[in-house]
Amino acid sequence: MQISRVELREVAIPMVSTFRTSFGVIDRRPTLLVKLYDTEGRVGYGEAAALPAPIYSYETPATCREILSHYIAPLILHREFASVEEFVQAYRFVRGHPFAKTGIETAFWHLLAQERVCALTTCLGGTQSKILVGESLGIKNSLVELCKEIELRLREGYRRIKVKIEPGWDIEVIRELRKTFGEIDLMVDANSAYTLKDIDLFRQLDEFHLMMIEQPLAHDDIVDHATLQRVLSTPICLDESIHSAEDARKALELGSCRIINIKPGRVGGLLESKKIHDYCQAHDVPVWCGGMLETGIGRAFNIALASLPNFTLPADMSPAKIFYQEDLIEPTYDIDAQGYIAVSQEPGLGYPIAEDRIEKYTVNKEVIT
Numbered sequence: 001m002q003i004s005r006v007e008l009r010e011v012a013i014p015m016v017s018t019f020r021t022s023f024g025v026i027d028r029r030p031t032l033l034v035k036l037y038d039t040e041g042r043v044g045y046g047e048a049a050a051l052p053a054p055i056y057s058y059e060t061p062a063t064c065r066e067i068l069s070h071y072i073a074p075l076i077l078h079r080e081f082a083s084v085e086e087f088v089q090a091y092r093f094v095r096g097h098p099f100a101k102t103g104i105e106t107a108f109w110h111l112l113a114q115e116r117v118c119a120l121t122t123c124l125g126g127t128q129s130k131i132l133v134g135e136s137l138g139i140k141n142s143l144v145e146l147c148k149e150i151e152l153r154l155r156e157g158y159r160r161i162k163v164k165i166e167p168g169w170d171i172e173v174i175r176e177l178r179k180t181f182g183e184i185d186l187m188v189d190a191n192s193a194y195t196l197k198d199i200d201l202f203r204q205l206d207e208f209h210l211m212m213i214e215q216p217l218a219h220d221d222i223v224d225h226a227t228l229q230r231v232l233s234t235p236i237c238l239d240e241s242i243h244s245a246e247d248a249r250k251a252l253e254l255g256s257c258r259i260i261n262i263k264p265g266r267v268g269g270l271l272e273s274k275k276i277h278d279y280c281q282a283h284d285v286p287v288w289c290g291g292m293l294e295t296g297i298g299r300a301f302n303i304a305l306a307s308l309p310n311f312t313l314p315a316d317m318s319p320a321k322i323f324y325q326e327d328l329i330e331p332t333y334d335i336d337a338q339g340y341i342a343v344s345q346e347p348g349l350g351y352p353i354a355e356d357r358i359e360k361y362t363v364n365k366e367v368i369t
């Protein structure tokens with residue numbers, strides 16, 4: 001396969017609700033679409049889902065554009081690639097910038113899936129035909145508001161509730177949720193809002209039999225997490241701290257976590273995600289697929305990834321329509337009453353792309369040939 005043209009399109013779709021975490025409020029969500037054209041006339045779409053500000057990681061849509069247009073696109077244009085492995089080799093010397101790399105790598109997967117006339121799940125080696133879905137709930141203005149949304153999501157079928165926490169919105173919230181909803185599958189995500197000084201708070205949280213505590217300590221730490229994990233019976237799940245299969249190996253050897261959240265954007269693509277999956281599977285560590293409020297295009301790749309056999313815990317995979325006025329795939333996927341979404345078996349992306357909406361929401365466009 002040979003790439004003849006790279007197109008970068010930043011799209012900005014109005015959000016229907018804001019998403020508050022310990023690192024800040026997400027109330028607008030530009031995202032970067034990467035379009036690859038091959039010499040056979042095919043077009044592959046990928047998504048670089050960095051947040052609009054460097055608050056979850058250092059990347060933004062602007063840094064993704066810079067890295068892709070100046071450094072990565074020139075390395076992959078007009079060269080022959082027989083596999084994704086060869087494709088990523090072309091830019092292996094570009095350090096960091098995993099969201100940018102995921103944008104272009106997923107577009108290449110989309111091209112491959114079209115060339116081979118196979119579903120993304122098949123291309124990746126997926127084995128599950130449906131995946132269990134949970135909902136991730138931001139920090140709300142009140143407990144009443146939080147409870148109302150949880151009630152709605154449980155009714156819709158979501159099987160796991162993840163609640164964002166921060167100092168002042170943690171132990172009392174969880175106590176109340178256990179009182180109201182009983183023993184539902186409940187977990188928390190701190191997005192690095194705490195330190196080891198808060199160890200007593202985590203001992204208290206340990207009493208609530210949570211499925212896991214996601215990224216309680218610093219975004220770049222695996223040492224203090226090991227200290228914390230040693231005193232807790234609740235599994236720690238690492239998100240921000242894991243950028244590669246090597247990071248996963250080190251964290252598991254240190255005992256920093258017992259579960260890993262795999263997000264393609266955070267680790268630089270589907271190939272690296274698969275490596276983390278394989279390493280965890282070989283070491284009996286369950287994984288699940290996290291989300292970055294992607295549009296349906298980014299979610300399509302996440303769904304295929306989550307069909308690999310060791311993705312045994314519910315994914316952050318609510319349909320993008322929960323966050324956005326309109327999605328970029330139409331029709332989008334939905335969850336059934338048991339909390340599952342079907343893994344698309346259609347060749348290519350697996351969902352129809354709404355080209356007119358992409359056009360409508362494009363705020364800037366760059367073409368590299």
Ligand code: OSB
Pocket residue numbers: 056136189191239290291292293294316317318
């Ligand atoms: O920490 O998992 C996170 C969204 C943006 C940035 C970080 C996170 C999240 C979520 C959203 O929790 C999950 C989703 O995309 O459904």
Ligand code: MG
Pocket residue numbers: 189191214215239240261290
């Ligand atoms: Mg997280």
